[in-house]
Amino acid sequence: MKHFHFGLCLLSLLSTVWGYGQQSDSLAIKVKENQDVIHHFEEPIYVNPSHYLDYRKYSLTSFEIAKQNSKNETTLAQEGKNRDDLSFQANAYHKLDKHSAVWGSATYQQGKRRDVMWNESADYHLIFPYVVADSVGGDIKYEDYHIAGGYAQRLGKYNIGISGFYKAKMEYRNIDPRPKNLSARLGGNIGVSRVFKEFFTIGVNTSIEKYTQKHKMDFYSPTGFPVIYEMSGMGNFNNLLKGKRREAYYDGWRYGTSLQVYDTYQKKWFATVGMNIFSFEKLLPDFYDLQVSKVKEVEHFFSVGKLFDVQATQLGVRLDGNMKTRKGTENLFVNVSATNYLKIGQEEQYKYENKSLRLSGVFKYGTLNSVYSILPYIGITQEVERYKKPYSKTDIQYTYMGADLQWMYTFKDRSLLTVASNWKVRQTAKEKATFNYGNSNAINQMLLDNYAVQIAEYWEGSFKVRYDFALPKVIDVFVGGEYYFQNYKQFQNNSSVMMSLGITF
Amino acid sequence: MIKRLLQSLCLLLVVLGFNACSSDDNSNMTGDEQTFVTFWINDPQDAKIEEIKQMTIYLTELNSNKKTELVYEGDKKIQKALPTGTYDITVEGVITHKVNGVVEESKVGNFIKGVVISGREMTKAIDIVFKTSSTGFVIEEVFFAGTKTPQGLQYTDDQYFKITNNSDEVLYLDGMLFVQSKFMTNDKQDYTPNIMSEALSAGAILQFPGKGKDHPVEPGKSVIFAENAINHREFNSNSIDLTNAEFQNFRDGVHDVVGLKAAKMITIHDELVVNIQGSYAYALVKMPEGMTTEKLVVDNIYDYEYEMIFGGEAYPSVDSAIKIPNSWIVDAVNLGIADEYMWNVTSPSVDMGYTYITQHVGDEGRYGKAVRRHVLGKNAAGNNVLKDTNNSTVDFAPAVRPSLFKY
Known part of the structure; x- marks a missing residue:
């Protein structure tokens, strides 16, 4: 039934934009413009919805079905290994007139992640380290829903924009232990920008997001079930809450703001700076919504870029920086009875820091039928994770470099072939770990395995082909395929294959 | 009119954004503080301690499962700064006491479940009981x-x-x-x-x-x-x-x-x-x-x-x-x-x-x-x-x- 509802949403979106799709622009021009690497290069500007009037030159709507099979052997235990996905996606961007634009997207994805260990919660990247875990784990099936949209309007020298999104996720397992996770993210973004002296634009935006996740664990075995842990980072857990808690609830908010300055018409230069704050608390409904822990994450980011035109060649350079600090505070309890816990204190135990700097460039050269582009990049990242008592710390610095290559060729029948290949090498510059091993050998092993993956050096490459063509008098279609490979020196390799089929109009 | 409205909106977004980024951690429970605890050793029921020959207090903080061992050094008390928490306290020791006027040596001990230790300073009286000896x-x-x-x-x-x-x-x-x-x-x-x-x-x-x-x-x-x-x-x-x-x-x-x-x-x-x-x-x-x-x-x-x-x-x-x-x-x-x-x-x-x-x-x-x-x-x-x-x-x-x- 829910699939049916989602299908209706997709159809609604498509029918809404269908009329806008009846453009006279050639398919090749529209798709080629949409895939232009310069847009990717300028992506930081579009954190503000008021800038979407110039997001793309042409209106375009697409609908895509994709199937992806990943064979991942080297991953963090909490993320799982092999993965199968099937996704349906619709995207639309339309310029209503010279002064307004509308856009939207809807995605449905279902699949399975195999061998997820030490994590029975959803959205690990959001709620770490405060997951619910057990030593059994297993495969997790999931369904993701995502719908988003926005509107931008020009009012004299001002542009205003507003956008919103809703993401919902369901994860579950059909054998013991049987977690069922329902997470939802509802967010909005409002922005304003002004053109100054016909030369540059300054924009500011503020975003807000509500996050919730409901976790419930069930066991059908009549003989019992394993220990459930309320994990608190780097292998630690609250010993008093260890046991049979069946439910957890995550409740959080994200706020953000950013400022953008850029060349109004050609976007030959741009600069953005901003910050986001994400905070959530973990509650145990079994004990009248007892707060177990809370997290506050502060992220600062900036991006500056400059483009140059040298005859038929476009060159560019861009610098991105990001600094993220996550602090986790845990509550201390006394158990008045087996089902009644009182908070007696709190302690900021967990800290995670991620600092990264990335220098990238762009080279684009076009001929009558072909467009060649290269986006080389180099970066350095430092990740520090620390638990105060008992003291544990990991400090990892790594450098990476790579290049994204793309070639687009337009045939005489106006069909378009896009060939892309991405390459990246990651090397560990520094790593240091201090672990305080607990009584659980399984948890100790998980810590060591995860750390080995975190410091592992690798290279990765992908090869992607997409062919857009018109079925005469019917519709414009594209087919695509991608192969991705990640090679580790000391571990097994990861790879994935994706096939996609879609329509554009 | 629209221009003024948009200027106001710009200002509002900036204010909202930076306000959102201000610290919301105004709790006065810092958690890093330790509590200076004085454990007083009480006399056993119907007896008076003549001398504490030896005594050890074993503490287990229940949230973290961290164990601490405190050894008696004199004055019928043991003092230590401990992190806030809920503790199980086990006491083992040997004391001398008078039985019909004669000094005897006896093993004593006790177990106290779930003692909350918090605040800057606290005193906890430790009751001890004589341990029965069994060789059967x-x-x-x-x-x-x-x-x-x-x-x-x-x-x-x-x-x-x-x-x-x-x-x-x-x-x-x-x-x-x-x-x-x-x-x-x-x-x-x-x-x-x-x-x-x-x-x-x-x-x-x-x-x-x-x-x-x-x-x-x-x-x-x-x-x-x-x-x-x-x-x-x-x-x-x-x-x-x-x-x-x-x-x-x-x-x-x-x-x-x-x-x-x-x-x-x-x-x-x-x-x-x-x-x-x-x-x-x-x-x-x-x-x-x-x-x-x-x-x-x-x-x-x-x-x-x-x-x-x-x-x-x-x-x-x-x-x-x-x-x-x-x-x-x-x-x-x-x-x-x-x-x-x-x-x-x-x-x-x-x-x-x-x-x-x-x-x-x-x-x-x-x-x-x-x-x-x-x-x-x-x-x-x-x-x-x-x-x-x-x-x-x-x-x-x-x-x-x-x-x-x-x-």
Whole structure:
């Protein structure tokens, strides 16, 4: 039934934009413009919805079905290994007139992640380290829903924009232990920008997001079930809450703001700076919504870029920086009875820091039928994770470099072939770990395995082909395929294959 | 007008954005603070400490499971700065005190559950009790969790208790009592009157059969008291053969086994149903001369009151048990469910700790596991000397393979 509802949403979106799709622009021009690497290069500007009037030159709507099979052997235990996905996606961007634009997207994805260990919660990247875990784990099936949209309007020298999104996720397992996770993210973004002296634009935006996740664990075995842990980072857990808690609830908010300055018409230069704050608390409904822990994450980011035109060649350079600090505070309890816990204190135990700097460039050269582009990049990242008592710390610095290559060729029948290949090498510059091993050998092993993956050096490459063509008098279609490979020196390799089929109009 | 409106909106976005980014951590509970704690050592009941020869306080913070050990240095107090938390406190020591004017040396101890330590400074009085010394029978092993059949089903008829003569002389079980506590270690109530310092509140009471010397136990030897003294392997290949057990629980309609070799225990009060999670205390009891079981269940009735809390409401309740004076207890062990254990249901003078198999109710890892007393070494006769400090937490190894499981 829910699939049916989602299908209706997709159809609604498509029918809404269908009329806008009846453009006279050639398919090749529209798709080629949409895939232009310069847009990717300028992506930081579009954190503000008021800038979407110039997001793309042409209106375009697409609908895509994709199937992806990943064979991942080297991953963090909490993320799982092999993965199968099937996704349906619709995207639309339309310029209503010279002064307004509308856009939207809807995605449905279902699949399975195999061998997820030490994590029975959803959205690990959001709620770490405060997951619910057990030593059994297993495969997790999931369904993701995502719908988003926005509107931008020009009012004299001002542009205003507003956008919103809703993401919902369901994860579950059909054998013991049987977690069922329902997470939802509802967010909005409002922005304003002004053109100054016909030369540059300054924009500011503020975003807000509500996050919730409901976790419930069930066991059908009549003989019992394993220990459930309320994990608190780097292998630690609250010993008093260890046991049979069946439910957890995550409740959080994200706020953000950013400022953008850029060349109004050609976007030959741009600069953005901003910050986001994400905070959530973990509650145990079994004990009248007892707060177990809370997290506050502060992220600062900036991006500056400059483009140059040298005859038929476009060159560019861009610098991105990001600094993220996550602090986790845990509550201390006394158990008045087996089902009644009182908070007696709190302690900021967990800290995670991620600092990264990335220098990238762009080279684009076009001929009558072909467009060649290269986006080389180099970066350095430092990740520090620390638990105060008992003291544990990991400090990892790594450098990476790579290049994204793309070639687009337009045939005489106006069909378009896009060939892309991405390459990246990651090397560990520094790593240091201090672990305080607990009584659980399984948890100790998980810590060591995860750390080995975190410091592992690798290279990765992908090869992607997409062919857009018109079925005469019917519709414009594209087919695509991608192969991705990640090679580790000391571990097994990861790879994935994706096939996609879609329509554009 | 529109221009002014948009200018205002711009300003509002900036203000909102930066306001969102301001710190919201205005809590005054910093958590990093430590509490300077002074533990005062109180005199035992009806005695005055002459000198504390040695004393150690073992603290376990329950949230982090961090253990701290504090050694007595003088002035009847121990001081230490400790992190905020909930602590289980175990005290072990040796003191001197006067008995009829003569200075004697005695072992003392206590176990205090769930003490909250917080704030800048606090004082905690530590009550200590004299530890009874036992060199006789001990409960060496308790196998209460049962096994799992090859089909994955629960099988609990193979429970047993292993009782060992930890002395160097022949002892007799005839007439001794085997007691299951009335109260549960995972259900703490304010039972009034509180008689725990004097007696154990007994639920099921069984008596070993015999007229005096029918059931001798050689030094270092053990007997098995089984729930069902049959070959359980005939029903469950993962279980054990208990046909050689010396004693068996007996309940009409439950244990009527033909060809039973084991002697039937005599039910004195209530029926013994061994909890498969382990939430009661068990004790071996030797009644004094002149006391009979008939007299026991009449003269030692203990009527108590408590408030049963259910759904946040308090319901006044009454019940009764049989008082077993602590001085009659030869050995006792408190069993608990690790994450639900609330208190000891015996006086710390007979057992100041607890042991466990199950981590939580329904723990799937409990099957085929027992609690077993540590072996200190061998005596001159070559027999095992079992650890018996009246502290089951340190005397027993929790969740170990039962000794009768040879295959």
